[in-house]
Amino acid sequence: MTRSATIQRQTSETDIALTLALDGPGRGDILTGVGFLDHLLTALAVHGLLDLHVRARGDLHIDPHHTIEDVGIVLGQALDQALGDRAGIRRMGHAYVPMDEALAFVAIDLSGRPYSVIRATWHGPAIGQMPTSLVNHFLESLAVHGRLNLHAHVPYGRDDHHQAEALFKATGRALADAVALDPRRGGIPSTKGTLT
DSSP states (O other): OOOOEEEEESSSSSEEEEEEESSOOOOOOEEOHHHHHHHHHHEEEEHHOOEEEEEEETTTTTTTTHHHHHHHHHHHHHHHHHHHOOOOOOEEEEEEETTTTEEEEEEEEOOOOOOEEOOOSSSSSTTTEEEHHHHHHHHHHHHHHHHHHEEEEEEOOSHHHHHHHHHHHHHHHHHHHHBBBTTTTTTSTTTSSSOO
C-alpha cells in the first residue's frame, strides 16, 4: 500500500505543487522562495520520515504571507489525502524536542477534527524572510486542512530560530508516530468507527 498524495493548487497569489509520501526515509526537496520555510519543512520531513517535494511560487514582492499560508494548506490537504480513511494508523503521537536553549512539545491526534492550540513567545518580528507570527499560522493551516488536532508549546527559549526549528522537528516526530501503521489494528482507531 502506497500512502502518498500529490496536490497542485493555483490561485492569483500562489502556485504550489506538493507531493507527500508517509512511508519514506525522510527526503526533503523543497523550494518555496522563503529560505527559512524551506529549512523548517526539511526538518519536518527528516524527523517525520516523510518524503516531501514542494515547489511554490508566490507573490513575494508583496510579502511571504500568502506563500507560507498556502504551503501549509496544501501540506494539510496532502496529509489528509494520503491517510485515506485512516484505518490501521496509531492516530496519536507526541514529541519533546530540545534545541540548545529551547524546548518544544507537540501532540497530534489525527482525529478528523481540526483544532490547534499553539503557545510560543517570539522575541523578534522575523526569522530571515519569515515573520515569526507565520510559524503559528502555518501550523494552524496544517491542522485545519489535515483534519487533525495539534497542540504545540514552546515553554522556554531565547533564540527564535531554535524555537521554530524545535517546533517543526517535534511536529515531524509526532506525525511519524501518529501516521504509523499499527500491526495489531485492522480498522479505524475510534470507538465511533470513523475519523471524520
